[in-house]
Structure formats: structure tokens, C-alpha cells
Amino acid sequence: MLPHLDAAHNLARWLMRDPASAEDVLQEAMLRALTYFPSFRGVNPRGWLLQIVRNTAYASMNLNRGVELVSLTSAPDEGNDVIAQLPSGDDDPETTLIKTRERDRVRQMIAALPIELRETLVLRELEELSYKEIAEVTRMPIGTVMSRLWRARRLLAQAARRDEAA
Amino acid sequence: MSTMPDCDKVLLVQAELDGELGAAEAAALAAHCAECPICETAAAELMQARALMRDGLYQPAPEDVRQRVMASLSAARPQQAQSAHAAAPRFSQWWRGWWSNGASFGLGAACAAALAFLLLTPALPPGLTDQVVASHVRALQPGHLEDVASEDRHTVKPWFDGRLDFAPPVKDLVAERFPLIGGRLDYLDGRPVAALVYQRDKHVINLFVWPGAGDTPPQTAERQGYNLMHWSQGGMSFWAVSDVEAAQLKEFAADWRKTP
Numbered sequence: 001m002l003p004h005l006d007a008a009h010n011l012a013r014w015l016m017r018d019p020a021s022a023e024d025v026l027q028e029a030m031l032r033a034l035t036y037f038p039s040f041r042g043v044n045p046r047g048w049l050l051q052i053v054r055n056t057a058y059a060s061m062n063l064n065r066g067v068e069l070v071s072l073t074s075a076p077d078e079g080n081d082v083i084a085q086l087p088s089g090d091d092d093p094e095t096t097l098i099k100t101r102e103r104d105r106v107r108q109m110i111a112a113l114p115i116e117l118r119e120t121l122v123l124r125e126l127e128e129l130s131y132k133e134i135a136e137v138t139r140m141p142i143g144t145v146m147s148r149l150w151r152a153r154r155l156l157a158q159a160a161r162r163d164e165a166a
Numbered sequence: 167m168s169t170m171p172d173c174d175k176v177l178l179v180q181a182e183l184d185g186e187l188g189a190a191e192a193a194a195l196a197a198h199c200a201e202c203p204i205c206e207t208a209a210a211e212l213m214q215a216r217a218l219m220r221d222g223l224y225q226p227a228p229e230d231v232r233q234r235v236m237a238s239l240s241a242a243r244p245q246q247a248q249s250a251h252a253a254a255p256r257f258s259q260w261w262r263g264w265w266s267n268g269a270s271f272g273l274g275a276a277c278a279a280a281l282a283f284l285l286l287t288p289a290l291p292p293g294l295t296d297q298v299v300a301s302h303v304r305a306l307q308p309g310h311l312e313d314v315a316s317e318d319r320h321t322v323k324p325w326f327d328g329r330l331d332f333a334p335p336v337k338d339l340v341a342e343r344f345p346l347i348g349g350r351l352d353y354l355d356g357r358p359v360a361a362l363v364y365q366r367d368k369h370v371i372n373l374f375v376w377p378g379a380g381d382t383p384p385q386t387a388e389r390q391g392y393n394l395m396h397w398s399q400g401g402m403s404f405w406a407v408s409d410v411e412a413a414q415l416k417e418f419a420a421d422w423r424k425t426p
Contacts, residue, residue: 005235009227023231030235043388103222110223124184125219128293131186146177153180153215160218 004046005030007127008053014122015057015115029056044133051137054119061115109159117152124149173204180212185293294355294405299389301352302372302407305361311370312348312363322349326360334360334375335402342421344371354405364418371408371418378403384419386412395419 009026016022029052042048110118116138123134134149135142178195181187187195199205227235305311314325323336329351338346344364352361352374359376384397393415395406404422408415 005232006224006226009231010225013225019231023234026227026231027235027238030239034239099222106218107223110219121219125216126224130296131181131184146180149184150177150180150212153212156218157211157215160214 004049007046008049010126011050011053011119011122012057014110014126015054015119016060021060025053025057025060028060029053032056044136046127047129047133047137050123050127050129051139054137105163106156106160109156109163112159113152113155117148117155120145120148121152121156173202173208175199175202175205176208179205179209183209183212183216185296295387295389295394297354298374298394298405298407299392301354301361301374302392305350305352305363305372306370311350313350315348317346319346322346322362325349326351330358330360332360332377332402334362335400336362337422337425339364339418339421339425342417342425344418344421366408366410366414366418369408369410371406371410371415373422374405374407375402377401384416384423386416388412397423399423 005026008029009022012025012029013019013022016025029049033049033052036052040048110121113121119138120134123129123137124131129137131142131145134140134145138145140148175195175198178187178191179199182192182195199209314322316322316325317340319336319338323333326334326349336346336349340346344366346362347365347370348363350361350363352359354374354376357376359374362373362375364371364373378398379401380398381400382396382398384395387394387396392407392409393412395404395415395418397404397419404419406415406419406422408418410418
């Protein structure tokens with residue numbers, strides 16, 4: 001079981017645009033974590049690692065400014081599909097296909113959110129961090145975490161409604 | 167689209183859905199929501215957004231990525247070992263009993279331990295940790311601690327018969343200065359669980375037990391001034407929570423695990 005590595009990868013993958021740059025960020029973040037571990041004094045190693053991943057991702061995006069333009073219609077990449085298309089075992093192929101398509105659409109909607117909303121949403125819904133933990137990872141006041149989360153969810157719900165109407 | 171909610175309670179509605187509100191705040195909010203159409207709409211919208219993210223979106227590290235990361239970390243170890251060395255004393259406390267020194271011998275033990283700490287420590291599910299603490303606190307309210315009050319495990323164990331769909335192990339730890347004082351039913355992780363109540367001096371230790379796979383060594387956590395330990399053993403999942411010192415709770419877990 002390597003759950004911290006999974007958490008680190010999940011965040012890196014949602015912050016970065018493609019699997020390759022997510023892996024670069026992950027590598028860099030894990031090395032930093034190893035180097036700085038002696039100065040770690042907290043009780044929440046996962047939150048600490050996620051903070052490092054986030055800092056590394058932001059640093060990488062600044063370095064590559066211009067390359068990281070957000071595309072609203074960006075197609076899901078292969079790395080995603082491998083997981084998304086694993087059959088769940090008890091569904092017939094058609095149901096599985098519909099579920100996969102829905103998931104891809106939701107994934108695109110989330111990917112289209114501004115990064116500060118996206119990271120808050122991912123930390124809450126996928127990493128299941130508390131508001132306080134998100135505030136620590138993102139170094140934002142809890143009030144900001146709450147309003148970002150609210151905006152992210154509202155945009156997501158609106159995108160889903162537009163998607164249904166289309 | 168406006169970026170601020172139209173009713174100043176909307177963020178509280180969200181906090182309630184995220185399990186961030188205490189009972190009193192939640193009750194006050196429920197009264198407000200019954201009369202506020204804005205909050206009602208907001209709650210529906212928030213639930214819709216949450217439903218969209220219910221499953222299939224988590225992106226764990228694929229096996230090839232994992233292997234490349236591990237390889238590069240291993241390669242970095244010799245250089246890092248020096249800087250990681252300072253962590254050794256503090257680390258050994260965390261690590262006692264569940265990191266095999268053999269594995270790291272010769273590679274810079276502290277560094278290997280740091281790696282293992284980052285990579286191998288199974289994360290305590292944050293939601294569950296909070297639930298366990300909440301149950302502990304609730305149990306400490308007058309009259310809530312035990313449904314069956316007895317120091318005799320042969321009384322406590324049969325009491326659970328027919329009340330749970332499993333038979334929790336009940337152990338007597340008097341010799342280790344953790345007398346059993348009773349048991350009760352509780353509800354955690356979406357299922358009924360056994361709660362065994364032990365005591366150390368004036369402190370109460372709640373031990374929650376329910377069926378769980380695997381055999382995992384004790385992990386520690388701290389919430390709101392309470393210490394927690396979690397481990398799995400013999401097909402059961404255990405959560406101990408108390409206001410005793412972390413060292414004593416570790417002792418409790420160790421005694422429990424070695425007592426037949």
C-alpha cells in the first residue's frame with residue numbers, strides 16, 4: 001500500500017495538464033519531501049506532502065508559463081482512460097460505456113475550472129480533507145476555502161446542466 | 167455569475183453537507199433553511215455537484231509511474247541520507263515496533279524510515295478519525311458510556327450476542343492496569359460496532375471493534391487533544407481513543423495485541 005504516493009499523484013495529475021508533467025511534478029515533490037523530512041514537525045504527513053506537491057506544481061507552471069493554457073475542450077488523455085475504462089465487473093458493456101462517457105465529461109468539466117477552484121474541489125471531494133486541512137495545504141484562510149469550494153461546485157453544477165441541455 | 171452567495175448562510179449549508187458543523191450549529195441552520203428558498207436551492211445545487219464527483223475520478227499513481235518514482239528516490243538515497251540523519255531520534259519513537267531495521271540497515275536508517283513514512287504509512291481515513299473522536303466524546307456524556315457495565319469479560323462478550331452480526335473479541339487487561347469497565351453498541355463507518363470501555367486511572371479508553379480485512383500495525387493520530395490508535399488484527403478493525411497520553415495508549419494497543 002502506498003496511499004501517500006497515490007494522494008500525491010492524484011493532486012499532481014489534477015493540477016497539471018498531462019500525465020508527463022504530472023509525473024515530473026510527482027518526482028520532484030517526492031525528492032523534496034525526502035530532503036525536507038527532517039524539518040517536518042507536524043502530525044499530518046499526507047497534508048504536508050500534498051502541500052509540497054502543490055508548491056512544486058505551481059513552480060512548474062510558472063516555469064512553463066504559456067504552455068499551460070487551459071483548453072476547455074481538452075480531450076481526456078490516455079493515462080486517464082486506462083483507469084476509467086476498467087470494467088467494474090457487474091455492469092454490462094453498454095452501461096460501462098455510458099458510465100465511462102459520463103465520467104469523462106465530468107472530468108473535463110472539472111479540468112475546465114480555474115486552478116484555485118479545481119485544487120480546492122479535488123482536495124475536498126477526492127482527498128476528503130477537512131476545511132482546516134485544505135486551508136493548511138493551500139495556505140488560504142478557511143473562509144477562502146469555503147467560498148472557493150462553493151464557487152467550484154456551483155460552476156460544476158451549472159456545467160452539468162448546460163451539458164444536459166445540449 | 168456572481169461570486170458571492172445571495173444569502174450569508176449558504177456557506178454554512180455547504181459546511182453542513184461537508185460534515186463541518188457541530189450539532190448546535192446544524193440545528194440552527196436547519197431552522198433557517200426551512201424558511202430560506204435561497205439556501206434550499208443552494209443545497210440542491212451542492213448535492214448535485216457532489217453527486218457528479220461520487221466515483222471514478224480519483225487518479226492513483228499507475229504502476230509504471232510508481233516504479234519510476236521509487237527508483238529515483240532509491241537513487242537519491244545515498245546523498246539524502248546525511249541530511250535525513252537528524253530526524254533519527256524523533257523518528258524512532260514514531261517508528262518503534264513497526265519498521266524493520268533490517269530493511270534499512272546500511273542504507274541510512276533514518277532516510278529509509280523517512281521514505282517508508284511517506285510512502286508506506288497507510289493514511290488514517292480522515293472522516294473516520296473524526297467520527298471515532300465524536301463517538302468517544304458522545305460516550306463521555308453522563309449515562310452514555312456503557313450499555314453493559316461489568317469488569318467481567320464473560321459478561322460483556324455474551325451481551326453483544328444477537329446485537330451485532332459479529333462476535334467482538336473482549337479481553338481482560340487488568341494485569342496491564344487497563345481494567346475493563348463495560349461495553350456498548352455504537353455506530354461508525356456506516357455500521358453498528360462494538361465499543362469496549364477500558365480505564366486507566368481516571369481516564370476512559372474507548373475501543374471500537376468491527377470486522378475488517380488485513381493485518382495492519384498500529385498507527386497513531388491526534389484530534390482535538392485526544393489520542394487515537396488504529397490497527398487490524400485477526401479479521402477485526404480496532405480504533406482506540408482516549409485522553410490518556412499517547413505513550414499509554416500505545417501501551418494499551420500493544421497489550422491488547424499480545425494478550426491472547
